[in-house]
Amino acid sequence: MSAVATPPAPAPAGGPIAPVLILSTGRCGSTMISDLLSRHPGVLSLSEFFVPLGAQAFAWPRPDGERMWRTLSRQSRPLHAMLKDGKVVEENLYRFDAPGARFGPADLPPILAVTLPHLSDDPQGLFDELEPLVRAQPRRPLAEHYRLLFGHLMARFGRRVWVERSGGSLMHAAKLLRLFPEARVVHICRDGRDTAMSMSRHHNFRVLLGAILKVRSLGFDAQRAFLKSRGSPLELWINEQAFRLLDVDALAARPTLTDFGAFWSDLELVGRRVLGALPQERLMSLRFEDVQADPHETLGRLIRFIDPSLEDAAWLDEVAAIPRAARSKYLELPEGERAALTRACAPGLELLGYVP
Secondary structure, eight states: OOOOOOOOOOOOOTTTOOOOEEOOSSSHHHHHHHHHHTTTTTTTEESSOOGGGGGGSOOOOSSSSSHHHHHHSOHHHHHHHHTTTSOOOOOOOOOOTTTTTTOOOTTTTTTTTTHHHOOSSSSHHHHHHHHHHTOOOSOHHHHHHHHHHHHHHHHTTTTTEEEEOOOTGGGHHHHHHHTTTTTTEEEOOOOHHHHHHHHTTTHHHHHHHHHHHHHHHHHOOOHHHHHSOOOOOOHHHHHHHHHHHHHHHHHHSSSOOOHHHHHHHHHHHHHHHTTSSGGGGGGEEEEEEHHHHHHHHHHHHHHHOOOOGGOOOOHHHHTTTSSOOOOOOOSSSOOHHHHHHHHHHHHHHEEEEETO
16 A cells, blocks of 8 residues: 555645545554544544444445435444443543433444534534434435535535544445545554554454454354445345344453454455555555654645645644654563564564564
8 A cells, every 4th residue: 555645636725625535444543533634624524434334334225315314323233232231432422421411322323422423512413403314315326325414514514525534444445435436545554563452452343353253263254245345235134133143242252462463464454455456646544653753744744635725734733733652552562472463463564564
């Protein structure tokens, strides 16, 4: 994947800008990038929109508005399995204890977990506002539903471009690029050893990888599924049925640290296969370590890649003061564990140019 992309020609002032997909393995600093972009007056930062929807986000090629609203407002079985016991991860922005809160972990609509609170101080009001808009839509191609929704939100908040970022979105990269073939892509990466350690301490990633390992033992290759550019109702049904039967606590207890290292590496290899055909001007790779080391230069490159007309010195000065350098946690592991983790991550480390 390209380390530095050639900036595209500037869009006319106020003119259309191609959408942007931020793709990553997750646990690599992408949440911070969403937060920094949300401060830009021209960017609609859609944080954690697609991944919480799960397989239902891509299952129906021509849904009607009612189907779309069910997708956006009802938890998939995997998401419900992760949330039903109240194990809510730190990225969740919905305040269950706020006055007037209408939802608990077991029935929280997917888009209310992070996406809408990231955009508005009144996420429930925005949720209620979107319902009639989405439900009134006729049967149409799936991408058109998403474009209409994102276009509405851009107009609602006075933004010029939407940027979607979900943790672990490399799993859906092929499907997202089929829906938005004109999109520019920012691939965020981080040393896989630090990423694996962060994944191993994250409830949702423990459940996810536990499920992948379980179905792999039954002969199903999840990595092959990640390379498919289309979802299907059958794939959705299989996901739903599997999580009706699987014990979430047992799944979360299954993966080892080296399992997470191998999983990170596999996702980066998926990313290379899916993103490798993109022209250089549509792909930018962004190392989390570079954001920490030189945020002003790195974030400046990012906003110019999205579109040079979005350059904003005040925004850049503000957000460049936020990231802080941190020591790699994997260096604190005992020597044997560190060596085993490095071996598990080796293909991805070599691919991305990290020193083993």
